[in-house]
Amino acid sequence: SQTIHQWPATLVQPVGSPLSLECTVEGTSNPNLYWYRQAAGRGLQLLFYSVGIGQISSEVPQNLSASRPQDRQFILSSKKLLLSDSGFYLCAWSPGGEQYFGPGTRLTVT
Amino acid sequence: GESVGLHLPTLSVQEGDNSIINCAYSNSASDYFIWYKQESGKGPQFIIDIRSNMDKRQGQRVTVLLNKTVKHLSLQIAATQPGDSAVYFCAHTGYSTLTFGKGTMLLVSP
Numbered sequence: 001s002q003t004i005h006q007w008p009a010t011l012v013q014p015v016g017s018p019l020s021l022e023c024t025v026e027g028t029s030n031p032n033l034y035w036y037r038q039a040a041g042r043g044l045q046l047l048f049y050s051v052g053i054g055q056i057s058s059e060v061p062q063n064l065s066a067s068r069p070q071d072r073q074f075i076l077s078s079k080k081l082l083l084s085d086s087g088f089y090l091c092a093w094s095p096g097g098e099q100y101f102g103p104g105t106r107l108t109v110t
Numbered sequence: 111g112e113s114v115g116l117h118l119p120t121l122s123v124q125e126g127d128n129s130i131i132n133c134a135y136s137n138s139a140s141d142y143f144i145w146y147k148q149e150s151g152k153g154p155q156f157i158i159d160i161r162s163n164m165d166k167r168q169g170q171r172v173t174v175l176l177n178k179t180v181k182h183l184s185l186q187i188a189a190t191q192p193g194d195s196a197v198y199f200c201a202h203t204g205y206s207t208l209t210f211g212k213g214t215m216l217l218v219s220p
Binding site for chain 1: 151
């Protein structure tokens with residue numbers, strides 16, 4: 001069966017510091033991968049998605065970036081965090097159609 | 111552009127009642143819909159999906175109804191339990207991405 005992992009589970013970072021969130025998927029190959037952000041009490045905002053290694057599509061211009069160095073690894077990064085980057089970051093994978101989400105990373109920028 | 115929205119932000123029911131969560135969409139070309147359940151602090155969990163060639167689909171205690179004429183989707187939960195308390199999102203999938211509604215919080219009181 002397929003599983004999706006995210007780490008860290010929680011993170012507190014100061015404004016201006018770098019960020020690296022990691023997502024890995026097991027039990028499948030060549031999945032579509034997605035990064036979402038969810039503000040408290042709000043819906044899901046798609047940030048990036050990838051249909052293959054090295055292929056990244058950005059949905060929202062911001063100070064975040066994404067990379068897919070391996071087939072089942074998706075990384076969300078920032079060089080300098082802003083207060084507005086705080087939120088719940090979710091990674092998801094898809095075989096095509098439905099998406100399956102990871103447990104999320106709670107990021108607080110102070 | 112397309113949009114997927116919900117009629118009610120919060121739904122409060124008594125344990126044992128049936129719950130109905132509604133969703134409207136604007137893109138008549140939408141052909142695949144998904145309902146997700148998100149418990150506090152966790153990633154969304156796939157509940158049930160339906161394709162546009164169907165009007166109804168049933169799962170365990172859940173039923174999804176699709177009315178293409180009025181572009182309306184609903185999730186029915188039978189015999190609602192306290193463990194059903196969560197935020198429910200509808201979503202429409204295009205080729206590679208999902209568009210999520212804002213979510214409805216379901217509160218089940220014993």
